[in-house]
Amino acid sequence: xxxxxxxxxxxxxxxxxxxxxxxxxxxxxxxxxxxxxxxxxxxxxxxxxxxxxxxxxxxxxxxxxxxxxxxxxxxxxxxxxxxxxxxxxxxxxxxxxxxxxxxxxxxxxxxxxxxxxxxxxxxxxxxxxxxxxxxxxxxxxxxxxxxxxxxxxxxxxxxxxxxxxxxxxxxxxxxxxxxxxxxxxxxxxxxxxxxxxxxxxxxxxxxxxxxxxxxxxxxxxxxxxxxxxxxxxxxxxxxxxxxxxxxxxxxxxxxxxxxxxxxxxxxxxxxxxxxxxxxxxxxxxxxxxxxxxxxxxxxxxxxxxxxxxxxxxxxxxxxxxxxxxxxxxxxxxxxxxxxxxxxxxxxxxxxxxxxxxxxxxxxxxxxxxxxxxxxxxxxxxxxxxxxxxxxxxxxxxxxxxxxxxxxxxxxxxxxxxxxxxxxxxxxxxxxxxxxxxxxxxxxxxxxxxxxxxxxxxxxxxxxxxxxxxxxxxxxxxxxxxxxxxxxxxxxxxxxxxxxxxxxxxxxxxxxxxxxxxxxxxxxxxxxxxxxxxxxxxxxxxxxxxxxxxxxxxxxxxxxxxx
Numbered sequence: 001x002x003x004x005x006x007x008x009x010x011x012x013x014x015x016x017x018x019x020x021x022x023x024x025x026x027x028x029x030x031x032x033x034x035x036x037x038x039x040x041x042x043x044x045x046x047x048x049x050x051x052x053x054x055x056x057x058x059x060x061x062x063x064x065x066x067x068x069x070x071x072x073x074x075x076x077x078x079x080x081x082x083x084x085x086x087x088x089x090x091x092x093x094x095x096x097x098x099x100x101x102x103x104x105x106x107x108x109x110x111x112x113x114x115x116x117x118x119x120x121x122x123x124x125x126x127x128x129x130x131x132x133x134x135x136x137x138x139x140x141x142x143x144x145x146x147x148x149x150x151x152x153x154x155x156x157x158x159x160x161x162x163x164x165x166x167x168x169x170x171x172x173x174x175x176x177x178x179x180x181x182x183x184x185x186x187x188x189x190x191x192x193x194x195x196x197x198x199x200x201x202x203x204x205x206x207x208x209x210x211x212x213x214x215x216x217x218x219x220x221x222x223x224x225x226x227x228x229x230x231x232x233x234x235x236x237x238x239x240x241x242x243x244x245x246x247x248x249x250x251x252x253x254x255x256x257x258x259x260x261x262x263x264x265x266x267x268x269x270x271x272x273x274x275x276x277x278x279x280x281x282x283x284x285x286x287x288x289x290x291x292x293x294x295x296x297x298x299x300x301x302x303x304x305x306x307x308x309x310x311x312x313x314x315x316x317x318x319x320x321x322x323x324x325x326x327x328x329x330x331x332x333x334x335x336x337x338x339x340x341x342x343x344x345x346x347x348x349x350x351x352x353x354x355x356x357x358x359x360x361x362x363x364x365x366x367x368x369x370x371x372x373x374x375x376x377x378x379x380x381x382x383x384x385x386x387x388x389x390x391x392x393x394x395x396x397x398x399x400x401x402x403x404x405x406x407x408x409x410x411x412x413x414x415x416x417x418x419x420x421x422x423x424x425x426x427x428x429x430x431x432x433x434x435x436x437x438x439x440x441x442x443x444x445x446x447x448x449x450x451x452x453x454x455x456x457x458x459x460x461x462x463x464x465x466x467x468x469x470x471x472x473x474x475x476x477x478x479x480x481x482x483x484x485x486x487x488x489x490x491x492x493x494x495x496x497x498x499x500x501x502x503x504x505x506x507x508x509x510x511x512x513x514x515x516x517x518x519x520x521x522x523x524x525x526x527x528x529x530x531x532x533x534x535x536x537x538x539x540x541x542x543x544x545x546x547x548x549x550x551x552x553x554x555x556x557x558x559x560x561x562x
Contacts, residue, residue: 006088013049020162020404022050024328030054031109033098033117033128035078038144042116047082053090054082055112059097099124106131116140120150120456121472122424129154129420136331141420145465147547150452154420157290159334160413161405169271171356171410174208175221176276180375184368185209190238195246195253202364202372203265207272210234210265222273231273232266239263261363268362276352278345281413286342288414290335329405333397337405338412340390344383354383354406380406424453447536450529451544454522458514461521466514466545515545 007014014022028051032039035058043054058075075093083091094101094108098119101108109115109131117128120143132139132154139154185205190198214231215221222228239262247253278286285291329337345351357380359373381403388402405412458466465472519541523533 010050017164018162025052026050027052027328028114029112031112031115032056032058033115034058034060034119035074036118038142038149039116039118040078040082042118042142043078043082044085047086047089047091050086050088053092054079055091056093057096057098057101058093059095098128102127102131110135110137112137114138114140116142118143120145120452120459122456122460126421126424133419139420145452145455148448148452150449152420152423153417155415155417156419157331158415158417159329159331160411160415161329161334161408163408163411163413165411168410169274170360171358172204172272173276173355174211174273176352177208178375178379180378181208181372184371184375190242191245195250195257197365198242198246199257199259199261200363200365200368201261202368203261203268203362204272204359204372205368206235206262206265207231207268210238211273221275225270228269228273232269235262235265235269264363268360278351278353279410282353282410285338285412285414286345288338291339291342293335329401333394333401334414336391336394336397337387337402340387340402341405341409343390344387348386349383353409354387355379356407356410357381358407447540448544450525450531450536451522451541453525454518457521457524458518462517466518467511469510515542518545 010022017025025046028046030043030046030051030053032043032054035043035056039056043056046054056075056079058073058078060074061071062074062077073093073095075095079091079093083089098117102124109128115128115132115137117125117139119125119141125141129139133156136157138158141150141152141154143150185208188201188205190201190206190209193201210231211222213234214227218227222231239259243257243259246257341353345353355376357377359369359376362369364372384399384403384406387406388399391397391402455466459472463471519538522536522541526533526536
């Protein structure tokens with residue numbers, strides 16, 4: 001089959017997340033707030049695999065750009081640089097303060113699928129979280145301080161259809177076999193097969209034959225490992241008996257003849273001989289209150305009226321996908337499908353999920369393997385039709401959506417997160433959630449989190465990170481006056497024009513003087529969680545402080561964010 005240039009280009013990632021994952025990526029609309037180094041790096045890793053489009057919102061200007069004598073908007077520079085990486089991605093930018101935008105035109109954020117903000121100011125983060133909390137738009141909060149990074153996903157509900165589990169058992173239903181499957185097996189007794197046909201008999205048929213012998217002997221389906229081991233012994237002995245019979249019937253049988261498919265059958269017993277059940281993760285969904293919500297309607301959100309979005313001067317190819325039939329399954333679609341699934345289980349499904357409709361690889365001739373596959377696929381398609389008939393009133397749910405849902409019915413999941421406001425409000429946390437043992441390295445992540453919360457509190461009060469003399473955000477304004485240039489001819493902000501020696505001395509003084517203030521802010525955070533302030537010792541805080549914050553000064557001064 002001929003592969004398109006796009007498939008060749010994205011071959012590795014297609015192997016990781018498949019066509020549906022690539023489709024979701026190619027049609028995703030991403031917004032980045034504050035295009036500093038971390039934000040630019042995140043977008044780079046989305047642009048390279050082919051994200052649909054991105055928008056950068058930032059009001060800062062870059063300085064110290066080699067060979068540039070005029071200031072440039074950071075959003076513009078980062079956008080143009082990123083678009084050089086992939087000509088199939090669309091990008092634009094908006095030079096505006098996020099806080100002003102939240103007041104004047106908050107609707108602009110509703111036109112994106114995901115909003116990434118690399119900002120540590122808690123009031124701004126809570127405002128964004130509140131704005132997006134009633135939508136299906138995910139807010140990703142991330143920032144870095146020196147050598148430490150923070151990442152927080154804010155999404156009331158994230159639905160997962162294709163979870164791509166690392167390993168799973170095949171859905172064969174041998175405890176309740178389909179009539180067509182039983183008929184196929186009964187028409188082909190193993191004892192009457194030729195050597196050629198026997199050695200190419202699918203292990204699925206072999207396992208079923210000996211499973212029926214076990215049930216006839218014991219009167220029940222295998223219940224434990226010991227009983228499965230008995231089936232394996234029956235298969236092994238059966239292979240020896242059948243081989244002996246073949247030797248008597250076929251005089252020219254090669255002495256090296258081996259029934260490898262019987263060995264394969266023994267190996268498959270543990271995963272094939274399983275009772276058909278509904279996984280616990282799916283049971284929880286079927287019992288979820290959302291499944292009973294009578295008001296599952298699409299969230300109607302109007303777009304932004306903002307006309308100040310800047311597009312790059314170069315024309316980029318429009319996103320397209322030839323003959324695409326893929327769609328993304330939103331939370332509303334998901335819960336409608338779950339409700340239809342529950343109704344199917346209670347009626348035609350006889351208490352079970354729809355069959356997956358796929359088979360593992362196995363030694364077999366093409367004819368019988370395709371016949372087996374056809375039996376399972378037809379049963380799966382029957383379930384697709386039954387579910388689709390329950391969703392006819394929702395034209396946005398296609399048959400392909402239902403088919404994808406049925407195929408992954410055993411792996412469905414929903415991830416729910418606390419809101420950012422709940423996390424940051426002043427309320428004691430459960431002791432189980434904050435089991436702080438500073439002497440144990442495995443709990444260091446919680447300590448880092450608390451220190452970062454203290455640093456964020458410091459930032460909100462002072463407008464800078466602890467240990468740094470640089471303002472966290474500054475709208476630098478430049479002029480063509482030569483007085484605003486340093487000795488190398490590169491423009492710098494007026495407030496930064498002091499000698500390197502004075503700067504280093506100032507930084508050291510700030511590092512020493514900021515520690516007590518940081519301690520005060522950390523104590524506030526600890527008290528808000530109901531944690532004794534002595535649980536994080538001053539010595540431990542000082543070590544963490546020296547690791548992180550002295551590097552902030554150099555990072556702030558040298559970062560170009562491109």
